[in-house]
Amino acid sequence: MSDQQRLAVIGTGAIAAEITDAVRYSTDYALAGSAEPGAALPEGTQVVLNVARGAGQLPVLKSATDAGLPVATLPLETTDDAARAALSQGRVVQVSPLRGFEALEAFRADVRNGATGKPYGIFGAHRVRQGYADLFENVGLPLLHFAFELFDEPLIRVQTTRTALFGAEDDSWFIIARGERDLLITLEFAASLAASAPAPEQILFEATGENAVLRVEPTRQVLMVSGRNGATQDIAWWPNVAPVFVDAAVQTTGIHEPGRELAFLDFVAAVRKSAESGQPVDLR
């Protein structure tokens, strides 16, 4: 019998299909099966990859916890008591889908290994096209979680400026957070790119510190084409992020720290609360 870990992929839509394919064609893992949220877990599952969204997230955590299985889930969209209970009771880790970008994963590893020396700040931005739907869930939470995981320094204060800059709905979020050792985190996610933008999204992170500055922009991987139609950018060869995400998710299930998982929910709740008033929220 193979010693490959057997993974179940739970979710719907394109992301679930891509993750399922990544597991199916992996030489490191075996696909126990895929299912929609609420269905029984596939037989033989050893690790659950929960890529369900919205109300589908927590039932997956419950069924996996009841079965005693570790779960890697996309960052939780709710911060209520049920979410806290799920994180407290089970072997659940949240994983940002941004970790599917190999360059971001390398950046994350370097930052966490202390490449900056004494850290000064983190800047992160994720811009998508104007009119993008469910911005907070699809873009904001992954950005927040990726940034949150870069350092272990507890946060003491967060302020959010949320506004509608490019459409009728709130489409732009600006977040400034402070750590207890003065780390400054500056995050921006916005549906700010016009329809004419050559690429559908921009992702950028910088980590600054006493010894080094690390800068990563995975979406800068483009082909410049100059021809009869003028200058264009071809982004069709952006890498498939699913295989790297699967690796990251499975590896993270081995590092279960419930306190950090709950602290992320506190961070998200504070971001949302501050967005209502524009005033900072104390996290101490």
Add this chain to the structure above:
Amino acid sequence: MRRLRVGLIGAGTIANSAHLPAIAHLHEELELVAVADIRPEMAEKAAKSYGAEAWYADYRELLARPDIDFVDICTPEFLHHEQVIAAADAGKHIHCEKPMSSTVAEADAMIEAARRNGVKLMIGHSRRFTPRYQKIRAAIERGDIGKVRLVRENERRAASMYDALDRWSGYWTPEGSRPWIASAQFTQGAALTNAVHETDLARWFVGQDGASVYAEARITNPEGEVPDMITYTITFKNGSIGAAEVVNQLPTGYPYFHMMEVFGSDGTIRATDPPMSPYEIWTADGMRFPSNFALLIHVDIAYVNELQQFAAAVRDDTPVPLSPWEARQAIALSVAAVESSRTGRSVLIPAASRPGGA
């Protein structure tokens, strides 16, 4: 064309890295006649290096000379209020390095002194005269990106930036104390010393005054007393956003990288340095960008443009190309950012009416 006679006050870092070379570049239009610095040896060295006939330890002696058409004030911001008013009262036109002042009240008094004495006052916001930013402004005015909704500029400086410029001057350092730029007695830190560039540019590109600002700041330099890193979010009166993260203590050799991005309703302008760097060197130690400061910020030509256009306004008795009111409004944003970072609260920007002639 008559050459205008210039007196320079403050022969420190910015004078030697930018103003004095620019005046020399404009030798057909400008004549440096005197230099004043509280450090007489610095005044003498600058005067002799750039051909001035006199030097003083007391700037008031320079102001007393009847043969000076305008003064170029290159001192730290805490001195601008006193020196600009003294120069105006002496009947001298004034070009003054940014930031305009330490407070909004000081800025208002400086504008009033210039008005009262009928002299021209311009604050040297060099980026208003820098080609990359002028091109951005032109694209905005053409309507290339529609209505400006978000301006972000992140600015990065190495702790050793000025050492790397190989200039022979330095920051004024009171005996027994730290350099003024790191001293709480003399400055409020990065929000004024260089993030005022970002507050000014955001306001220029958005075309609105600020309504509120939230900021966090910190001290990273163990020798420093004032924040050398600041991150802020400005909400302008029309709802547009200006944001910046500025840090001045990056490792030695870090290039002078800026990331300017303007998001409009119909498009985006990105003028970010890493992909624009014209000269890169890769070695076993990593990558270097040797020409960044000069080539990307166009520091030399910016100061030449700035002084040349100010001199033309003096010579032709026309309005200065950059009203001191613009600099005053940038100060209003920057000091509000300081207040926010100190209180941990979002700060409202007081409304202000532009006085006639400013």
